[in-house]
Amino acid sequence: MENGYKEIIEKYSKQGIELYVDGEKLKYKSINGQLDEDILMELKLNKDGLKEYIKKLENKYDVKDDYAPFPLSPVQKSYLYGRDDLHSYGNVSCHIYQEFLYDNLDVSKVQDTWNYLINKHEMLRAVIFKEGYQKILQKVPEYEVVTGDRISIREQLEDKVYQLEKWPMFDIGVSNYGEKSILHFSMDFMICDWSSIWQLLLEFEMKYFKGIENDRQSKISFRNYIISEEKTKENSEYKKAKAYWSQKTRKLKTSPVIPLKTLKETDVCKFKRLSLTLDKDMWDKFKILAQNHALTPTASVLTVYSEVLKKWSTEKEFLINLTLFNKKNLGENIEYLVGDFTNTSVISIKNIKESFSELAREVNKELFSSIDNSAYPGVNILRDIAKLHNSKEFLAPYVFTSAIGLIKKRLIGRYVYGISQTPQVFIDCQAMDTELGLQINWDVREGIFEDDMLEDMFSEFKKILINLSNNKEFWEKRLEINLPKWQREIREKVNATNKKINNKTLLEDF
DSSP states (O other): OHHHHHHHHHHHHHTTEEEEEETTEEEEEETTSSOOHHHHHHHHHTHHHHHHHHHHHHHHHHSSOTTSOEEOOHHHHHHHHHTSTTSTTOOOOOEEEEEEEESOOOHHHHHHHHHHHHHHOGGGGEEEETTTEEEEOSOOOOOOOEESOHHHHHHHHTTOOOOTTSSOSEEEEEEEETTEEEEEEEEETTTOOHHHHHHHHHHHHHHHHHOOOOOOOOSSOHHHHHHHHHHTTTSHHHHHHHHHHHHHGGGOOOOOOOOOOOOOTTOOOOEEEEEEEEEHHHHHHHHHHHHHTTOOHHHHHHHHHHHHHHHHOSOSSEEEEEEEOOOOOOSTTGGGOOSOOOEEEEEEEOOOOSOHHHHHHHHHHHHHHHHHTTTSOHHHHHHHHHHHTTOSOOOOOEEEEEETTTOOSOOSSEEEEEEEEOTTOSEEEEEEEETTEEEEEEEEETTSSOTTHHHHHHHHHHHHHHHHHHOGGGGGSOOOOOOOHHHHHHHHHHHOOOOOOOOOOGGGGO
16 A cells, blocks of 8 residues: 555645645645645545655655655755646756867766766765655666767757656766867756756866866765755744745735746747856956945846846836755865755845945845845745735746856866756846856746847846946946837837727717
């Protein structure tokens, strides 16, 4: 009968329903709030068996064994739920694909180097299970690098969906590009976050080009990190953050409301990337001007993003989804531990008619409040908002991801192409800086916005960043964001009410 309980847990996990035992009671958490009567009936009929099965699974988590099953983090769970088409704008695996240009790569040496990293970093041997847990494999076969021409490897890996319960959940490829080589990197975000991926690429280059093996390893495993996080859910920091968001969520009503196309069931989900770079000189000037106004660079870039969204949104006060990289210091050399440490939160954007610096100051304040109260996960915040509005789910599809200030070392390989995709996301604005300047990517879901709208939005976004870099007076002015001519004409046509009015009554025509 254990398989039957496993199937029940797996079935409801796909629907965003997490079952757990509290004392002697079977309880649930649902992204959709209340459960349907038929679901409640099935849970009641199988209550005792489910409790025993879940307890047995939880006992496995407590085993001091790095290769025993352990829970998924809240963000990993949301990625798992998003793989199914049961949720709005789901049916998407959370995935990253990148290409890096090198002078020349030897396939055999690349393969040896990545197998070294697989043996060193346990999450490269991770497997995710449909029931909502993960496991590290003690041994795996030797990994074989994908080879072929650049286009065929890109087509194979660019939007690859990795099979659950099967290793590996990543791929490395090598192709020739004239006299140079391309390293292809593909990975499911459920096993590694962005900062961990950067760490892996740095270690690959150290080993491959310099023969240096980074022997500094974290004193805590990823499994123990997650279990430790699970046990902090009732500590004072978590309770304080939960109380803060309990008050805050009452005022959070909507995400940006930007005109969308109607999706058809047959539409294939694809993402595309819009990119810009501010060179080192411009980025340095931007940071100095932000500092002169007591603002962080991250809050300043986020303000530009929020104001562009505001111009195209019919709602002028809304929330933006935040991706946070706040790995907790739980042991020596924790910075070398690889895994998915992503947390999320939200930020409230207000409609203030002030100068850019005043707008950014408000965003700066809200951003720090969100970070200070990030012990309560963003996944929970969105679920709480949905409950408040008696809604099945609450979407926060406009995302801001900042790695500004996180990159301390640059790669030898030159980034030449990439794309990421995330379930229930329309635009993910990603900002990162190196000694070369600021790189901004908008990874956007195709097929849901009107033609050319995204390009127009991104063009305004870029123009504002350049103006802020080159003109200190611009920080003290109100932003003027203009809709393109074709959109202004549509709005004018819709709003046109100047017509000649016939003064006759209806009865005069009879």
